[in-house]
Amino acid sequence: MDRKEIPYAKNRSASSHPTPATSRRSVVRRDPSAMTCPICGTGFLLDETQAPPFCSVRCKQIDLGRWLDEEIGLPHEGEPDPEMLD
Numbered sequence: 001m002d003r004k005e006i007p008y009a010k011n012r013s014a015s016s017h018p019t020p021a022t023s024r025r026s027v028v029r030r031d032p033s034a035m036t037c038p039i040c041g042t043g044f045l046l047d048e049t050q051a052p053p054f055c056s057v058r059c060k061q062i063d064l065g066r067w068l069d070e071e072i073g074l075p076h077e078g079e080p081d082p083e084m085l086d
Helices: 020-026 057-068
Strands: 034-036 043-045
Touching: none
Parallel strands: none
Antiparallel strands: 034 043
């Protein structure tokens, strides 16, 4: 039987079949120390930063400023306890 007569062999080339090398490339293995900075979105390695979980001291300071300006904070429910205000 000629290749042209085999229905499943039509219009196929060797490059259209996945090889073990290309199959392995599709599996993404993440480095457990790879992180993304929550402020600027830059990817970095945890071992290489001086200010985890941020990529730099600058991003850490930006985050601290947001907390101090009360742009972000922890959620709370109800009215404050009057005894705690005294």
